Amino acid sequence: MAIINSIFGWYIKKRIHQIELFIKYPHDVQKDWFNQLLDTAKNTEWGKRYGFKEIRSIEEYKRRLPIQTYDGFKHDIERLIRGEQNILWPTDITMFAKSSGTTSDKSKFIPVSQESLEDCHYKGGKDLMSLYYHEFEESRLLEGRSLVMGGSSDFVPLNEGSYIGDLSAIIIKNLPFWASLHRTPDVDIALNPSWEEKIEQIVDVTVNQNITNISGVPSWMLVLLKRVLEKTGKHQIIDVWPNLEWYVHGGVSFSPYRSAFEEVIGGKGQVNYSETYNASEGFFGIQDDTKRDDMLLMLDYGIFYEFMPMSEFGKENPMTLQLDQVEEGVNYALVISTTGGLWRYLIGDTIVFTSTEPHRIKVSGRTKHFINAFGEELIIENADRAVMITCDKTGAVVKEYTAAPIFMDSRDAGAHEWAIEFEKAPTDMEYFVEVLDNALKSINSDYEAKRYQDKVLQPPKVHQVKEGAFYKWMASRGKLGGQNKVPRLSNSREYLESILKQS
Numbered sequence: 223m224a225i226i227n228s229i230f231g232w233y234i235k236k237r238i239h240q241i242e243l244f245i246k247y248p249h250d251v252q253k254d255w256f257n258q259l260l261d262t263a264k265n266t267e268w269g270k271r272y273g274f275k276e277i278r279s280i281e282e283y284k285r286r287l288p289i290q291t292y293d294g295f296k297h298d299i300e301r302l303i304r305g306e307q308n309i310l311w312p313t314d315i316t317m318f319a320k321s322s323g324t325t326s327d328k329s330k331f332i333p334v335s336q337e338s339l340e341d342c343h344y345k346g347g348k349d350l351m352s353l354y355y356h357e358f359e360e361s362r363l364l365e366g367r368s369l370v371m372g373g374s375s376d377f378v379p380l381n382e383g384s385y386i387g388d389l390s391a392i393i394i395k396n397l398p399f400w401a402s403l404h405r406t407p408d409v410d411i412a413l414n415p416s417w418e419e420k421i422e423q424i425v426d427v428t429v430n431q432n433i434t435n436i437s438g439v440p441s442w443m444l445v446l447l448k449r450v451l452e453k454t455g456k457h458q459i460i461d462v463w464p465n466l467e468w469y470v471h472g473g474v475s476f477s478p479y480r481s482a483f484e485e486v487i488g489g490k491g492q493v494n495y496s497e498t499y500n501a502s503e504g505f506f507g508i509q510d511d512t513k514r515d516d517m518l519l520m521l522d523y524g525i526f527y528e529f530m531p532m533s534e535f536g537k538e539n540p541m542t543l544q545l546d547q548v549e550e551g552v553n554y555a556l557v558i559s560t561t562g563g564l565w566r567y568l569i570g571d572t573i574v575f576t577s578t579e580p581h582r583i584k585v586s587g588r589t590k591h592f593i594n595a596f597g598e599e600l601i602i603e604n605a606d607r608a609v610m611i612t613c614d615k616t617g618a619v620v621k622e623y624t625a626a627p628i629f630m631d632s633r634d635a636g637a638h639e640w641a642i643e644f645e646k647a648p649t650d651m652e653y654f655v656e657v658l659d660n661a662l663k664s665i666n667s668d669y670e671a672k673r674y675q676d677k678v679l680q681p682p683k684v685h686q687v688k689e690g691a692f693y694k695w696m697a698s699r700g701k702l703g704g705q706n707k708v709p710r711l712s713n714s715r716e717y718l719e720s721i722l723k724q725s
Contacts, residue, residue: 231239244521310563319389319502332502340561342523344507366434367406389502418701433463437470440479458488473630475606516576524561529554595627598669608661619645622692626718628698637680687725
């Protein structure tokens with residue numbers, strides 16, 4: 223243990239210095255990566271197609287390459303899956319991360335190169351630990367086990383040495399031996415494709431272990447923790463794992479879940495919470511200060527960033543900005559070029575800068591997950607904040623929710639309709655709806671304007687769904703566990719109506 227702590231202490235000091243450098247010189251670091259990416263890929267098919275050798279500036283890069291959605295890469299990714307190489311990236315690509323499909327029901331297969339795996343995803347994991355130890359020097363994480371709940375994924379073999387799987391499963395499968403020393407459960411359980419069977423196996427293995435930290439998507443981690451309590455007969459997780467000090471979450475906003483976690487875990491003030499922004503396409507952000515609620519944008523992971531103002535979204539030739547041009551409080555769609563061979567890829571997430579010195583961000587939503595049926599432009603960040611405010615004022619605890627519009631007809635104004643599963647239901651539902659409505663008005667001026675005298679939007683309509691309704695709905699879609707997320711907002715009523723049928 224002393225040797226491990228010594229080695230890790232050396233790494234922490236070295237890495238913190240490097241992080242401080244990209245914080246101090248963000249534009250230089252990004253320009254270096256821009257040049258390195260193009261130089262490395264200049265002899266690939268895409269490099270030749272768009273003349274990477276001749277590109278001398280970021281502006282020229284933007285002129286030559288259109289912004290791409292997945293459909294722009296689909297044909298070439300299918301060729302990679304069949305075994306062809308040197309198309310998007312010069313080194314062999316044999317791993318493909320299956321998208322959780324949060325923006326549509328269509329599966330996406332994101333190429334994962336060895337460079338993106340090691341210099342982005344693994345580097346992000348190491349930096350997460352470094353930043354935590356930098357903030358909490360007396361941490362005793364390494365004295366116990368790290369419980370990591372990844373995706374429930376079948377690996378689909380493609381040809382010799384190539385396969386498809388969830389990103390979390392790909393990471394677990396390829397972990398170096400030293401990274402596996404403190405993690406639990408073992409690989410066989412972690413990669414069990416049966417989600418419900420895996421939950422039982424994890425509980426059986428971990429209830430008697432010294433768990434010091436846990437990580438996973440909040441919705442599924444909550445399911446696991448409750449099962450631990452059921453199995454042990456304890457009232458709080460801290461009674462099962464008394465040395466638990468850290469929960470790492472990501473994938474969805476933690477705001478609606480925080481009160482539920484604090485109640486289930488217990489040990490007020492003992493457990494720290496950290497957010498990460500890690501997608502199939504890359505590892506983008508880490509909460510470097512647990513007293514804040516935003517994340518440091520990681521600038522030296524082999525990713526060149528562009529930021530598209532949402533006012534440009536949907537235009538034929540949308541404008542994008544670099545780090546030295548962004549402003550705080552503006553909603554941007556994220557566009558990336560990476561060591562995985564993604565070029566000017568619109569990943570579907572929207573972010574807001576909370577600071578530009580250093581560059582810190584919040585994930586504000588999805589480019590396709592919003593409600594704008596009446597010009598109200600309600601994004602997920604608005605909805606999450608409104609739910610958190612409403613819970614604080616009413617004493618309720620929300621477990622899951624989704625919302626969609628009720629469209630206007632010849633007689634009535636429109637409205638927003640919500641399906642909510644409560645961990646702790648409000649004593650007065652009418653008051654809950656009133657507070658939710660007022661919170662949305664205070665957060666979103668467009669919503670407030672449309673609610674004026676009920677002329678365009680009437681008060682929201684809220685359904686309290688049965689316990690387990692969202693779980694059953696996700697199971698019916700084959701979306702249990704891992705990185706699968708409940709869609710919070712949609713301009714379509716498809717999700718809402720199918721969830722209401724479960725209740």
